[in-house]
Amino acid sequence: MIDFITALTPAALIHHAPALVVTVPLILSAFTAIMPSSRAAWGLCLSAALFVGWMVILLFGQLATQDVIVYAMGGWDAPMGITYRVDALNLQILALVASIGLLCVIYGYATVKDEIAKDKRPLFYSAFLICFAGLLGVTITGDAFNVFVFVEISSLATYALIAMGAERDRRALTASYNYLVLGTIGATFFVIGVGFLYMATGTLNMADMAGILAETGHTRVTQAAFAFIVVGLGLKAAMFPLHVWLPNAYATSPSFVTAFLASTATKVAFYALIRFLYAVYTPDTGFVMLSFTWVFAVVGVVGMILASVQALFQSDPRRLLAYSSVAQVGYMMLGLGLGNALGLAAALMHLVNHAIMKGALFMALGAFGLKFGISKISDLNGLGRTMPASAAAFTVAGISLIGIPLTIGFTSKWYLIIAVLERGWWWAVAAVIMSSLLALAYITRMLAAIWMENPPEHHGETVPKTRAPAMVLVPMGLLAFANVYFFFNADFIVGMAQRAASAVMGGQ
Amino acid sequence: MKKHLILRVVSKLLIPLIILYGLYVQFHGDFGAGGGFQAGVIIAVSVILYALIFGMDAAQEAVPPWLIKIGTASGVIVFAGVGFITMLMGGNFLDYDVLHPDLAHRAGQHMGILWVEIGVLLTVTSVMIAVFYAFAGRVPDMSDEEW
Numbered sequence A: 001m002i003d004f005i006t007a008l009t010p011a012a013l014i015h016h017a018p019a020l021v022v023t024v025p026l027i028l029s030a031f032t033a034i035m036p037s038s039r040a041a042w043g044l045c046l047s048a049a050l051f052v053g054w055m056v057i058l059l060f061g062q063l064a065t066q067d068v069i070v071y072a073m074g075g076w077d078a079p080m081g082i083t084y085r086v087d088a089l090n091l092q093i094l095a096l097v098a099s100i101g102l103l104c105v106i107y108g109y110a111t112v113k114d115e116i117a118k119d120k121r122p123l124f125y126s127a128f129l130i131c132f133a134g135l136l137g138v139t140i141t142g143d144a145f146n147v148f149v150f151v152e153i154s155s156l157a158t159y160a161l162i163a164m165g166a167e168r169d170r171r172a173l174t175a176s177y178n179y180l181v182l183g184t185i186g187a188t189f190f191v192i193g194v195g196f197l198y199m200a201t202g203t204l205n206m207a208d209m210a211g212i213l214a215e216t217g218h219t220r221v222t223q224a225a226f227a228f229i230v231v232g233l234g235l236k237a238a239m240f241p242l243h244v245w246l247p248n249a250y251a252t253s254p255s256f257v258t259a260f261l262a263s264t265a266t267k268v269a270f271y272a273l274i275r276f277l278y279a280v281y282t283p284d285t286g287f288v289m290l291s292f293t294w295v296f297a298v299v300g301v302v303g304m305i306l307a308s309v310q311a312l313f314q315s316d317p318r319r320l321l322a323y324s325s326v327a328q329v330g331y332m333m334l335g336l337g338l339g340n341a342l343g344l345a346a347a348l349m350h351l352v353n354h355a356i357m358k359g360a361l362f363m364a365l366g367a368f369g370l371k372f373g374i375s376k377i378s379d380l381n382g383l384g385r386t387m388p389a390s391a392a393a394f395t396v397a398g399i400s401l402i403g404i405p406l407t408i409g410f411t412s413k414w415y416l417i418i419a420v421l422e423r424g425w426w427w428a429v430a431a432v433i434m435s436s437l438l439a440l441a442y443i444t445r446m447l448a449a450i451w452m453e454n455p456p457e458h459h460g461e462t463v464p465k466t467r468a469p470a471m472v473l474v475p476m477g478l479l480a481f482a483n484v485y486f487f488f489n490a491d492f493i494v495g496m497a498q499r500a501a502s503a504v505m506g507g508q
Numbered sequence B: 001m002k003k004h005l006i007l008r009v010v011s012k013l014l015i016p017l018i019i020l021y022g023l024y025v026q027f028h029g030d031f032g033a034g035g036g037f038q039a040g041v042i043i044a045v046s047v048i049l050y051a052l053i054f055g056m057d058a059a060q061e062a063v064p065p066w067l068i069k070i071g072t073a074s075g076v077i078v079f080a081g082v083g084f085i086t087m088l089m090g091g092n093f094l095d096y097d098v099l100h101p102d103l104a105h106r107a108g109q110h111m112g113i114l115w116v117e118i119g120v121l122l123t124v125t126s127v128m129i130a131v132f133y134a135f136a137g138r139v140p141d142m143s144d145e146e147w
Helices: A002-008 A013-031 A037-062 A090-113 A119-142 A144-167 A169-199 A206-216 A220-236 A246-254 A255-280 A286-314 A316-335 A339-371 A388-402 A408-423 A426-452 A470-488 A491-506 B007-027 B036-054 B056-062 B067-090 B107-136
Strands: A069-072 A084-088
Touching: A002 A037, A013 A069, A013 A084, A013 A119, A013 A426, A013 B067, A037 A069, A037 A084, A037 A090, A069 A470, A084 A090, A084 A119, A084 A408, A084 B056, A090 A119, A090 A144, A090 A255, A090 A339, A090 A470, A090 A491, A119 A144, A119 A255, A119 B107, A144 A169, A144 A246, A144 A255, A169 A206, A169 A220, A206 A255, A206 A470, A220 A246, A220 A255, A220 A286, A220 B036, A246 A316, A255 A339, A255 A491, A286 A426, A316 A339, A316 A408, A316 A426, A316 A491, A339 A388, A339 A408, A339 A470, A339 A491, A388 A426, A388 A470, A408 A426, A408 A470, A408 A491, A426 B036, B007 B107, B036 B056, B036 B107
Parallel strands: none
Antiparallel strands: A069 A084
16 A cells, blocks of 8 residues: 555655655645635645645655655755654654544534634634644654744644634633643743753754763753753643643634644644653653653653543533543653653553544534534433434544553553553552543543433424534544554554654664 | 824835835845845834824725735745745755756855745735734724723
């Protein structure tokens, strides 16, 4: 399949694939903004997403024969110029963002029509493409300052996208504003950290930085840079306790945006964190290891339990899932905090799996929202009978979120527990199980409403059975199916995560 | 609009000069301080000054919002377009050297940066004016008497 597509593609396109992944959505976003009709804008959006998917497949083909692909922007090689660098670690994030982006664009057609005013739709799609390009840029670039630029590009578009929820819920404006303030603080912290690193090493290229740091050793400056980068990117990744912006933003933004952001934005920020912690700094450095154990693992464990408890007490299903996202970041933090290849692989696996399940869950909530207003858990009552297909997708993804066998949620928790046990951290295993039980409780609350309660009534009559449009059902169904499919064919995600982990760990 | 005669006359005199100064900053950017960002802000100031003195309606007649929208997008298209042209000419993205065969004088670099800066100018000017229009054109939700 990959070979076939590669064989059909001109050689020049293969060579330029790393640049085109980012630049094509970026330039198409400008065209999208001036499109006269929302349908044309959506068409451009879809073609951009399809093109990115094609390029990522080409990158897969290229990476099968080499360890790393380097593309020098403007012909300026590293360390002078900006290079785009693809290895096993960021290729899987690229694949994740590209596929979720494509599914979300297909899903978005009906929901955007429902939620966004007609004259704003082209600009909305344009902002989405900018966000998409920004996230891909953060993932693919090998330049520390370029990471900051793309973080800002994607974040600024995100603030606009979240604020677009204001047509349905005015609280989207304050949610977006809160995120703007906190996101800017996060980005500023990150750029201060990069500035310190630049001061200490004299280079902005991440691979070069790692080489110089290994040679010169660490000083107060690089330690301060480490702290700034962890806090800055941690804010973006919604690591507990830096997650306060997230629940409101997810609960009020348009459902297309929630589904997309929940499965990509925080994941990309977490990837950037992994890149800095493992590929610029090395886990065997004393203070890095100390922060892994005492910051990432401990805070991750506290986060996964506290955020799950908070999720348990939410009445709005979207806020509930948002708090659950914060708890899931806790699992990734724990995996990362183990500081070995096994733990990192588990964290990456959970990152991908969580994107798949949360994408499906938020898409299903959006599908319900097309027909009924969903702002309380009781609004879900009886939807199992009213909208069975969407309810089934929600159920499968929900089961996966708990981590019950036969779903990918089980796979990544299994690998995480094995990795934790290898370090002998029994308390962390207990916390993972505890948090999974809490997830069982809050998912059951929603599933019980969906399947056990009576369907909604309208003027004394039961609302007739209805169905979301096919373009909503297909991407949602695919993501829900992926939750089961990748349990039985775990090699793809597991193998990708293990290759990624060994690629960064081996690069020390 | 009979009031503020001096302001109107002076601003009419100044606006072309502001635009001219903006263009000076723009093209000076190839060799020293200056460039598309600064020039874009300066040129946008001329429109903002016009709107302050003659009113929003006159300004939006001179520089209509749809033009601003196209300007915002076209700047990005020019910038990224240069990148795609360099790709088509056989270089990497934004590799200006392929734009012109005269490598000794780096003519390609000059051409590339000139076009990229024009893209920046277009977008920055348009965005500055768009921000001003968005704030100045805002109709309050309730009139002052209702407070």
